[in-house]
Amino acid sequence: MLWTEKYRPKTLNEVLGNGKQKKEIETWVSSWKNKIPQKPLLLVGPPGIGKTTLAHIIAKEFSEYIELNASDKRSYDIIMNTVGESSTTRSFFNDDYKLIILDEVDGIHGNDDRGGARAIGQIIDKSKHPLILIANDFYSKRIATIKNKSQVVKMQKVHTNSLNAFLKKIAHNEGIKADPVAIKELAKRSTGDVRSAINTFEVIADEKKTFEMEDLDIISKKDDRLTIFDSLRTVLKSKTPKKVKDAMFIEEDPTLIMEYIAENIPREYEKKNEIKKAYENISKADLYFGRARNSRNYGYWKYASDFMGIGVSLSKKDTYKKFTKLTSPTSFSYLSKTRGKRNLRDKIAEKMSKKLHISHSVAISMFPYFEIIFENDEDAYDISDFLELDDDEIKRFRKKKIPKKVINAKEKEKIKNREEKKKIEIEKGIYIKKKQDTSTKTKKSPDTTQVKPEEKTKKDLKSQNEKNTKKTGKEKKKELLKDINEKNTKKAEENPKKEKLKDRKKTEDNAQKSLFNF
Amino acid sequence: MNGPWVEKYRPQTLDDIVGQDHIVKRLEKYVDEESMPNLMFTGPAGVGKTTTALALVKLILGEYWRQNFLELNASDARGIETVRNDIKNFCRLKPVGTPFRIVFLDEVDNMTKDAQHALRREMEMYTKTATFILSCNYSSKIIDPIQSRCAIFRFTPIKGQDILKRLEKIAKNENYEYDTEALETIVYFAEGDMRKSINMLQSAASEGEKITNDAVYDVVSKARPEDINSMITKALSGDFMGARTLLRENMVLHGTSGEDMVTQIYQDISKRVMDEKMDGKIYMDLMEYLADCDFRIREGANPRIQLEALLTKFL
Ligand SMILES: Nc1ncnc2c1ncn2[C@@H]1O[C@H](COP(=O)(O)OP(=O)(O)O)[C@@H](O)[C@H]1O
Ligand SMILES: Nc1ncnc2c1ncn2[C@@H]1O[C@H](COP(=O)(O)OP(=O)(O)O)[C@@H](O)[C@H]1O
Ligand SMILES: [Mg+2]
Ligand SMILES: [Mg+2]
Numbered sequence: 001m002l003w004t005e006k007y008r009p010k011t012l013n014e015v016l017g018n019g020k021q022k023k024e025i026e027t028w029v030s031s032w033k034n035k036i037p038q039k040p041l042l043l044v045g046p047p048g049i050g051k052t053t054l055a056h057i058i059a060k061e062f063s064e065y066i067e068l069n070a071s072d073k074r075s076y077d078i079i080m081n082t083v084g085e086s087s088t089t090r091s092f093f094n095d096d097y098k099l100i101i102l103d104e105v106d107g108i109h110g111n112d113d114r115g116g117a118r119a120i121g122q123i124i125d126k127s128k129h130p131l132i133l134i135a136n137d138f139y140s141k142r143i144a145t146i147k148n149k150s151q152v153v154k155m156q157k158v159h160t161n162s163l164n165a166f167l168k169k170i171a172h173n174e175g176i177k178a179d180p181v182a183i184k185e186l187a188k189r190s191t192g193d194v195r196s197a198i199n200t201f202e203v204i205a206d207e208k209k210t211f212e213m214e215d216l217d218i219i220s221k222k223d224d225r226l227t228i229f230d231s232l233r234t235v236l237k238s239k240t241p242k243k244v245k246d247a248m249f250i251e252e253d254p255t256l257i258m259e260y261i262a263e264n265i266p267r268e269y270e271k272k273n274e275i276k277k278a279y280e281n282i283s284k285a286d287l288y289f290g291r292a293r294n295s296r297n298y299g300y301w302k303y304a305s306d307f308m309g310i311g312v313s314l315s316k317k318d319t320y321k322k323f324t325k326l327t328s329p330t331s332f333s334y335l336s337k338t339r340g341k342r343n344l345r346d347k348i349a350e351k352m353s354k355k356l357h358i359s360h361s362v363a364i365s366m367f368p369y370f371e372i373i374f375e376n377d378e379d380a381y382d383i384s385d386f387l388e389l390d391d392d393e394i395k396r397f398r399k400k401k402i403p404k405k406v407i408n409a410k411e412k413e414k415i416k417n418r419e420e421k422k423k424i425e426i427e428k429g430i431y432i433k434k435k436q437d438t439s440t441k442t443k444k445s446p447d448t449t450q451v452k453p454e455e456k457t458k459k460d461l462k463s464q465n466e467k468n469t470k471k472t473g474k475e476k477k478k479e480l481l482k483d484i485n486e487k488n489t490k491k492a493e494e495n496p497k498k499e500k501l502k503d504r505k506k507t508e509d510n511a512q513k514s515l516f517n518f
Numbered sequence: 519m520n521g522p523w524v525e526k527y528r529p530q531t532l533d534d535i536v537g538q539d540h541i542v543k544r545l546e547k548y549v550d551e552e553s554m555p556n557l558m559f560t561g562p563a564g565v566g567k568t569t570t571a572l573a574l575v576k577l578i579l580g581e582y583w584r585q586n587f588l589e590l591n592a593s594d595a596r597g598i599e600t601v602r603n604d605i606k607n608f609c610r611l612k613p614v615g616t617p618f619r620i621v622f623l624d625e626v627d628n629m630t631k632d633a634q635h636a637l638r639r640e641m642e643m644y645t646k647t648a649t650f651i652l653s654c655n656y657s658s659k660i661i662d663p664i665q666s667r668c669a670i671f672r673f674t675p676i677k678g679q680d681i682l683k684r685l686e687k688i689a690k691n692e693n694y695e696y697d698t699e700a701l702e703t704i705v706y707f708a709e710g711d712m713r714k715s716i717n718m719l720q721s722a723a724s725e726g727e728k729i730t731n732d733a734v735y736d737v738v739s740k741a742r743p744e745d746i747n748s749m750i751t752k753a754l755s756g757d758f759m760g761a762r763t764l765l766r767e768n769m770v771l772h773g774t775s776g777e778d779m780v781t782q783i784y785q786d787i788s789k790r791v792m793d794e795k796m797d798g799k800i801y802m803d804l805m806e807y808l809a810d811c812d813f814r815i816r817e818g819a820n821p822r823i824q825l826e827a828l829l830t831k832f833l
Contacts, residue, residue: 255820262823266758272833275758283814283827290818294631331766331822338771345773356525357568359593359625362713364773366522368741369717373522376724382520 003202004195007170008053015050015057016166016194017158024153025054029061032097032130040124040131042146044138045155048195051134055101058132065099101132106140124149157192160184166194167201171211178211185216228252231309232260232326236268237319241310248309254301255289258282258308259329265312268324274316281311344396351387367397374398377406385410523720524713527688532573535566536684536712537676544671545570549578552617556641556650558665560657561673564713567653570673571622574651582615590621593628602636609644622651627659634661641667655777656816675710678702684712685719689729696729703734709781746782753832761829769822776821780812783828807831 009015012022031038043051059065105120124131124146133150135143164187171178190197205211227250234247250257265278285307292300335342345364352363374380374397381402384394394402520526529535532542548554559567576583588608590601605621613619629637638661641650652668654660682698682705689696700722708715721741722733745764753761768774774782787804790796811828815821 258823262826266762272756272758272830276830276833279827279830283811283819283824286823286827287814287817287819290814290820294818296631330763331770334766334770341771342773349773353591355521357572357589357591357624359591359628361593361773361775362563362625365775365778366524366713366717367772369721369737370522372721372737372740373724379720379724383522386521386525 003170003198003206007198009050009057012054012057015054016162017049018155021153021155022054024151025058028151029058033061037128038130038151040127040133040146040150042133042135042143042150042152043155044135044143044152046157046193047136048193048197049155049158050194051155052103055103055132055134059099059101062097062099062130065101067101067103098129099132100127100129101134103134104136105133105146106135106137106142121145121149158194159192160187163187163190163192163194163197167197170198170201171205174205174209176205176209176211178205179213182211182213182216185213189216228257228260229326231257232264235261235309235313236264236324236326238313239316239319241313244309244313245306248305254305255286258285258289258304259331261308261312263329263331264324264326267326268320269316270320271317277315278312281307281315284311344392348387348389348393348396351389351393355387370397377402378410381406381410385414522717523688523692524716527684527716528569529566529573530576532570532577535570535573537680538566538570538673541570541671541673545574549574552578554578554649554669556668557652558657558660558668558670559651559653559673560655560660560670562655562675562711564708564711564715565673565676566712567673568624571624571651571653575620575622579616579620585614586616586619588619588621589624591624592633593625598629598633598636601633602640605637605640609640609648611647613647619648620651621648622653624653625655626652626664627654627656631661634664638663638667658816659818676712677710678705681705681708681710681712681715685715688716688719689723692723694723694729695727697731700729700731700734703731703738707734707738707785746779746786749829750783750786750832753829756833758830758833761832762826765825765829766822769825776815776825777812779821779825780808780815784808804832 012026015022025041028038028041043054045051055067059067100123102120102123120133133143133146135146137143138154164184167183167187168178168180170176171183186197186200190200201211204215231247231250231252235244238244238247248257262279262282265282266275269275269278285304288300288304288307292298292304345367346360348367349360349363352358352366353360356363358366370383373383374394380394380398383389384402391401532546535542545554557571559571561567572589575587579586588604590604592601601623605623608619608621611619623637626634626637641664650668652660652664657665657670657672682701685701685704686696689701701719704715704718704722708718718734718737718741719729721737722729725733725736745768749761749764749768752764765779769776769779784805787796787801787808791798791801807828811824814824
C-alpha cells in the first residue's frame with residue numbers, strides 16, 4: 001500500500017495542523033446532527049494538506065455520502081442527475097442526511113463542464129443536504145459565486161515542525177535509520193505539502209531503509225538545472241567565491257537574476273554597511289549590463305555576473321544563521337497589480353503625445369501640473385476638450401465631474417467662436433489675395449492641397465518656391481502674426497479683469513488659430 | 519479649442535523663439551539658401567528643440583510643408599519597425615512643391631543602438647529626397663555614425679531673464695495680475711526649462727485671480743510628490759525597505775522617469791541644507807553619490823536599480 005494511503009489520518013485528531021479550522025468543521029457537523037441546516041462548507045487551500053482527507057473523515061459521521069471529483073465528467077447533466085436529485089429529495093423512510101462532497105470545484109473547465117459552475121450554484125440553492133466543496137485556489141474565478149453562498153474555511157499549509165515530527169514517526173514505524181537533519185530538511189523543502197513529503201520519503205527510504213542528506217541531493221538534482229532561487233540562496237548565504245561562481249551558471253536572463261538578488265539583499269543582510277556594499281555591486285553589474293546593451297558587446301556580461309554574484313556575496317561580514325523568506329522581485333508583481341492604472345496613464349500620455357509633440361515620459365511628467373490645473377472647472381474643460389479626454393481620463397486628474405453648467409456655457413461659446421473665426425478667415429483670405437496674388441491655403445487637408453507640382457518644370461518649381469518661402473512664406477506669416485499679436489494686446493488692455501473668462505477665450509483663438517496652425 | 523498654455527504659447531516662427539539666438543541665426547541661413555544638411559538638436563527638456571524644428575520646417579518648406587513633413591516621436595512604444603516603415607513610405611515619395619522633404623524624429627536618444635543603426639541606413643538611402651532633423655536630450659546616447667552625418671546644434675537651458683519676460687507676456691495676455699516675485703520663484707524652480715515654467719505658471723494661475731508667490735510655492739510642493747520627501751526621510755532614518763517601496767511606487771505607478779527622480783532628490787536635499795536641516799558635509803557626500811547615479815543612468819544603466827543603490831547611501 002502506498003504510504004500516503006497507509007498513513008492517511010482516520011480521525012480529526014490525526015490530521016496535522018489547522019487546529020482552528022478543524023474546530024470550525026466540527027461545529028458545522030454537530031449543527032447538522034442537531035438538524036440545524038448549515039451553509040455548504042467550502043474548504044480552500046493548497047494541495048496535499050488534508051482537505052480531501054478531512055471530507056472523508058466527516059463523511060463517516062453521516063449515514064451516506066456521495067462524492068464527485070474533477071476527474072469525473074462534470075457536465076451540467078451529470079451533476080444534476082447524480083447530485084441534484086439526491087440533494088432535493090430526502091429519503092422518505094428516514095430523515096438521515098446524505099453528505100455531498102464536490103472535490104476540486106475550481107478544476108472544472110473545458111467544454112464538457114460548461115454549466116458546471118452554474119450547476120453547483122443550483123445545487124447549493126436547492127440542496128437540503130449537507131454539502132462540502134473543496135478547492136485549491138481561493139482567487140479562482142470559478143468559485144467566485146460559490147464563495148458567497150458558502151461558509152469558507154481557509155486551510156493553511158502544514159507547519160515544518162509538525163511535518164518533521166510526522167516523518168520521524170513514519171521512519172520509526174517503517175524501521176528506517178534516518179538522519180534527523182535530513183528529515184528536517186525534507187520537511188522544510190516540502191513547503192507544507194504533506195503528500196509530497198511522504199511520497200519523496202517513500203521513494204528514497206522504502207527499499208534501503210536509511211535516509212541521509214545526500215539522498216535529498218540526489219532527489220533535487222534529478223532536475224539538475226538550478227533554479228533562480230538556488231543561485232540566489234547561494235549568493236546570499238555563501239562566502240565562497242567558487243561556490244558562488246558555480247551558482248551563477250544558470251539558464252536565465254542575467255538581468256532577471258540581478259533583480260532577484262537586489263530584491264532580497266535587504267531581506268537577508270541586516271547591517272547597513274552590508275546593504276550599501278551589496279547594492280554598490282548591483283549598481284556596477286547593472287552598469288555593465290547597460291554597456292553591453294549599448295555597445296552590443298555582451299562580453300561585458302561576465303563582469304556584471306561577478307559583481308552581482310561574488311561581489312554581493314562578499315559584502316556581508318558573516319553569513320547569517322537564519323531562515324529568510326526569499327521572494328521574487330516585488331517590482332514585477334507591482335507591475336501587474338497596477339496594470340489598470342498604468343493603462344489609463346498610457347492612454348492619456350498617448351493623447352498628449354500627439355497633440356503636444358512630446359514623448360510619453362514627458363507627458364507623464366506633466367501630470368502633477370494637470371492635477372492642479374484641473375481643479376479649475378473651466379481649465380479642466382478646455383484642456384480635456386483639446387486633448388479629447390474621455391470621462392475616465394478626466395477622472396485621473398480630478399475627482400469631481402465638470403459641472404454641467406460649465407460644459408454648456410463652454411459649448412455655446414465654442415459655437416459662437418467658430419462662427420466668428422470663419423468670418424475673420426474669410427476677411428484674411430481676401431486680404432492676402434490682394435497683396436500677394438497667390439492662392440491662399442486655409443486649413444486644407446494634405447490630400448486636397450496636393451497640387452500637382454510634379455507636372456511643372458523644374459524652373460517653375462524653383463521660382464514658385466522662391467515666392468512661397470521668401471515672400472509668401474516667411475513675410476506673410478510674420479505680418480499675420482504681428483497683426484494678431486497687436487489685436488491681442490489691444491484687447492487685453494481694453495478689457496477689465498471681470499470679463500476675463502470671455503476674453504481669455506478669444507485671445508486663445510486668435511493667438512493660435514491662424515492659417516498656419518498645426 | 520484651448521490647449522494647455524505650453525501649447526497655446528508655443529512659438530510659431532523662429533524669431534519668436536527665446537534664448538537660442540545663435541541657433542536661430544544659423545538656421546535662418548539655411549532658409550535663405552533653401553538647403554540644409556541633416557540636423558541634430560540636443561539639449562535638456564523644454565528649451566525649444568521641438569518648437570524650433572516645427573517652426574523651421576514651416577519656414578523652409580513654405581506653403582507645402584504639410585505634405586512634405588513627417589513627425590515621429592522615436593521614444594514611444596510603437597516599435598522601431600513601425601517607425602522605419604513610416605520613414606520608408608514617406609521617403610519613397612518625391613517632394614511636392616519643395617526641393618526636399620523633412621523627417622523630424624523627436625527624442626531619438628530613447629532608441630536602442632540597433633534601431634539607431636537601422637535609422638542611419640535609412641538616412642543614407644534617402645539623401646536625395648529627404649533631410650532629417652533629429653532631437654535628443656543627450657548626444658552621447660546617439661551612435662557616432664549618426665552624429666557624424668548631422669550638423670549638431672546644442673540648445674542651452676533658457677536664461678532666467680528670458681523666461682521671466684516670457685512668463686510676464688503670457689500672464690498679461692491671459693489677463694492675470696501677478697507678483698514679480700512669484701514669477702521669479704517659478705524661474706528658480708524651473709531650472710531653465712520653459713515647458714516647466716509655463717506649466718507652473720498655469721497651475722499657479724488656476725488657483726486664483728492673481729498669481730502670487732504663495733500660489734507658486736503651493737504648486738511647487740504639490741507637484742513634487744510628498745513621496746520623494748518621505749522616501750528620503752525614510753532612507754536617512756535607516757528604513758531602506760520602506761524607502762525602496764516608495765521609490766518603486768513613484769517610478770512604476772506614477773511613471774516618474776529616472777531623470778526626474780534625480781532632479782527631485784537633488785531639490786529635496788538642497789532644500790534640507792538650505793533650511794539648515796542637513797549637515798554640509800553629509801550633503802556633499804550625498805551630492806557626490808547623486809552625481810554618480812545621474813552619470814550612470816545617462817550611461818545607459820537601469821534607472822530604478824541605480825536609484826535603489828543610491829538610497830542605500832542615505833542609510
Ligand atoms: N494534514 C495532514 N495530516 C496528515 N496527513 C496528511 C495531511 N494532509 C495530507 N496528508 C497526507 O497526504 C495525503 C493526501 O492528502 P489529501 O487530503 O488528499 O490532500 P488534499 O486534498 O489537501 O490535496 C493523505 O493521504 C495523507 O497521507
Ligand atoms: N526657446 C523657447 N522660446 C519660447 N518658448 C519655449 C522655448 N522653449 C520651450 N518653450 C515653451 O515650452 C514648450 C515646450 O517646448 P519644446 O520645444 O517642445 O521643448 P523641447 O526642447 O523639450 O522639445 C513650448 O510649447 C513653448 O511653450
Ligand atoms: Mg484533494
Ligand atoms: Mg521635444
